[in-house]
Amino acid sequence: MRLRVVLAPDNIRRLDILENLTSVEHLKIILQERLEIKDDFLIQFEDPEFGNELCNLTNITELPPDRAVLKILQKEPEESDLETISSLDTASMSSPSNSSNQSSSSVTVRQRENSHWPSAFLIPEFAYDVELRLNKGNENFKENGMLLTLPREMKMDILDGIAQAIFSFKAYPNNQELESVATALIEKHPCLRDPGSGTGYHSWTMSIKYKIGNYRQKLRSAGCSEVTVNRKRAKEDSRRLKKAKRCEVNFLPDNPVGQTHYSLQKERDALQEEMKKKHPNMTFVDSKMELTFSLRRKEIVDEEPLVADVLKQWPALFLEDQVCAEFYRITQTNLKSTFFSHLDEYTSKIIKLYRARSGAFGDDMKSLLEQLDNQTTDVLAHRKATTLRGQPFFMREKSGNFLKTCLDTEPEDIHAKGVKMGILTIIEDDVSTFHSNPNIRCLAVVLEEQIVLDDVQDLPTAVALLFGLIYALNMDYPKDLKYTFETIQKVFMCLDPQCSARVQSFKNKLLK
Incomplete structure (x- = not known):
C-alpha cells in the first residue's frame, strides 16, 4: 500500500508499506517507527465515498485498498499526564524503535531528546x-x-x-x-x-x-x-578522552532521580536472575534495562570491559529487541526502520554504481554481481545483501574476516576464532548448491571471537544489529573497514552530515 501522510502543512511524506495491515494499531506502530512520531496521535483519512473529506480511521478496512491519504493529528496530553512531564533537563526514556521493546513504565532520567545538531541553531529566549x-x-x-x-x-x-x-x-x-x-x-x-x-x-x-x-x-x-x-x-x-564522537545523544547520562549506584546494581542482579529463566518476562526485562541504562553506560564507557564480560553482566543487552532499544536510548534514532528505509531507497542506485565500476574493483565485485544475476527467487532480498557485501570493495577496503561463511555441519565457534568484529553466514551442507546458490540457514554476529547474536534472519538485519552493538558497547570501527562503517553511520543511518572525502563522494553519487 502507498500512503501520502500529512504530518504538517510543510511536512508531507510518502510511504510504501509492504506488509499486510491487520489493524489501526498495527498501522500506528508502523507510522511511529517509519516517521519517528513519539507522542500519541489520531489518524484521519480521505474517504472517497464522501468526496475525499477527512474521517477518523477506526477500522483498517475503511482504507482504500491500494493508496490513501492520511492526516496525523497529535493528541494533547491529559491533565493527569502533565505532572509527569519533566523540566528542561529531564525526560522520560522510551524506545519506540520496536513495539515489543517499549517499557511498561517511564523512568525519569537526565537525558537529551535532541538527536542531531540543527541545521539552523535556535537562539533561546533570554530573561x-x-x-x-x-x-x-x-x-x-x-x-x-x-x-x-x-x-x-x-x-x-x-x-x-x-x-x-x-x-x-x-x-x-x-x-x-x-x-x-x-x-x-x-x-x-x-x-x-x-x-x-x-x-x-x-x-x-x-x-x-x-x-x-x-x-x-x-x-x-x-x-x-x-x-x-x-x-x-x-x-x-x-x-x-571519552566524548560523544558519533552523534550519541545520551553518551553518558546521570542516574535516574532517586536511584543510586547501589540500588541500580540490585536492579541489575534482578535482571540477571530473570534472564536465567527459560522464558524470561520480557516486560520485566524491558523495564529493568531502561532503568539501569546509566549504570550500564558508566561501566561500558569508563571501564571498557571485554565483550565476554558484558555478555556475563548484561545478557539481556544481546537480545535483538534490546539492541534496538539501547541504540535508541543512545542516539534517539530508530535502528531498524531507519537503516531498512534507506537501504530500500539506495539499493538500486548502489547496484548500478557497482556494475558501472565493477572492473575497477577486481574479481571479488564481479563474482558478487554474477551471483546476483544467477538468483531466480527472492531477488530483492539478494539485491540488498549484495549492496551490503559490496560496500568494502567499493570503498577499497579489505573485508578480511568481516563476512565469513561456514557449513551448518561445522562448529560455529571455530569460525569465530580470530574475528574481532564480523558476521558469520551458516549455509546448508549441500554439494549441489554450494558453488551456485547455497541455502542460507541463518547468520550470526561475532564480536571479539564471541558469537553474541545467532539465528539472525538475513544480512541487512545482521548488519543493523552489529552496528547497534557497536554503539551499545562503545566500540571503535575496525581500521580496515572504517569507511564502510562510516557509510552505514552517515548515509544509511543519517547520523552526522559531515563525511570524509571518500564517503562524501559516494553519497554525492547516490543523490544525483
Missing part, C-alpha cells in the same frame, strides 16, 4: 529585561545602524542561556557548530554584531567557546558524568 533591551537595540540598528553597548551582566546572561541550549544537544561542540551558534545569534539580534571583524560574529564565537567550557566545569563540579569522565581520563592520558 525579560534582556529581551527588552535586545528588541530596542535591534530597532535602533535597523533605523540608524547603531550597535548595542552590552553591560557585562547582560552579556553573561546571554552566554549562560546559549551554553545551556548548546548542552541540550552535545557537551563538546566543534568549532563549526560554535560558529553556527554565533551566526544565528547575530542574525536574530543584529545589534550584537562585532564591529572588529568582517563576519560580525568572530568575538561571539570565542566567547561562546569559553563559556561552554566554563559551563562544563560547573557541571563537572556538580557531578555530571558526561564531563567528569573526561577530566579523569585527561589526567591519565589525553588520547583516551
Whole structure:
C-alpha cells in the first residue's frame, strides 16, 4: 500500500508499506517507527465515498485498498499526564524503535531528546529585561545602524542561556557548530554584531567557546558524568578522552532521580536472575534495562570491559529487541526502520554504481554481481545483501574476516576464532548448491571471537544489529573497514552530515 501522510502543512511524506495491515494499531506502530512520531496521535483519512473529506480511521478496512491519504493529528496530553512531564533537563526514556521493546513504565532520567545538531541553531529566549533591551537595540540598528553597548551582566546572561541550549544537544561542540551558534545569534539580534571583524560574529564565537567550557566545569563540579569522565581520563592520558564522537545523544547520562549506584546494581542482579529463566518476562526485562541504562553506560564507557564480560553482566543487552532499544536510548534514532528505509531507497542506485565500476574493483565485485544475476527467487532480498557485501570493495577496503561463511555441519565457534568484529553466514551442507546458490540457514554476529547474536534472519538485519552493538558497547570501527562503517553511520543511518572525502563522494553519487 502507498500512503501520502500529512504530518504538517510543510511536512508531507510518502510511504510504501509492504506488509499486510491487520489493524489501526498495527498501522500506528508502523507510522511511529517509519516517521519517528513519539507522542500519541489520531489518524484521519480521505474517504472517497464522501468526496475525499477527512474521517477518523477506526477500522483498517475503511482504507482504500491500494493508496490513501492520511492526516496525523497529535493528541494533547491529559491533565493527569502533565505532572509527569519533566523540566528542561529531564525526560522520560522510551524506545519506540520496536513495539515489543517499549517499557511498561517511564523512568525519569537526565537525558537529551535532541538527536542531531540543527541545521539552523535556535537562539533561546533570554530573561525579560534582556529581551527588552535586545528588541530596542535591534530597532535602533535597523533605523540608524547603531550597535548595542552590552553591560557585562547582560552579556553573561546571554552566554549562560546559549551554553545551556548548546548542552541540550552535545557537551563538546566543534568549532563549526560554535560558529553556527554565533551566526544565528547575530542574525536574530543584529545589534550584537562585532564591529572588529568582517563576519560580525568572530568575538561571539570565542566567547561562546569559553563559556561552554566554563559551563562544563560547573557541571563537572556538580557531578555530571558526561564531563567528569573526561577530566579523569585527561589526567591519565589525553588520547583516551571519552566524548560523544558519533552523534550519541545520551553518551553518558546521570542516574535516574532517586536511584543510586547501589540500588541500580540490585536492579541489575534482578535482571540477571530473570534472564536465567527459560522464558524470561520480557516486560520485566524491558523495564529493568531502561532503568539501569546509566549504570550500564558508566561501566561500558569508563571501564571498557571485554565483550565476554558484558555478555556475563548484561545478557539481556544481546537480545535483538534490546539492541534496538539501547541504540535508541543512545542516539534517539530508530535502528531498524531507519537503516531498512534507506537501504530500500539506495539499493538500486548502489547496484548500478557497482556494475558501472565493477572492473575497477577486481574479481571479488564481479563474482558478487554474477551471483546476483544467477538468483531466480527472492531477488530483492539478494539485491540488498549484495549492496551490503559490496560496500568494502567499493570503498577499497579489505573485508578480511568481516563476512565469513561456514557449513551448518561445522562448529560455529571455530569460525569465530580470530574475528574481532564480523558476521558469520551458516549455509546448508549441500554439494549441489554450494558453488551456485547455497541455502542460507541463518547468520550470526561475532564480536571479539564471541558469537553474541545467532539465528539472525538475513544480512541487512545482521548488519543493523552489529552496528547497534557497536554503539551499545562503545566500540571503535575496525581500521580496515572504517569507511564502510562510516557509510552505514552517515548515509544509511543519517547520523552526522559531515563525511570524509571518500564517503562524501559516494553519497554525492547516490543523490544525483
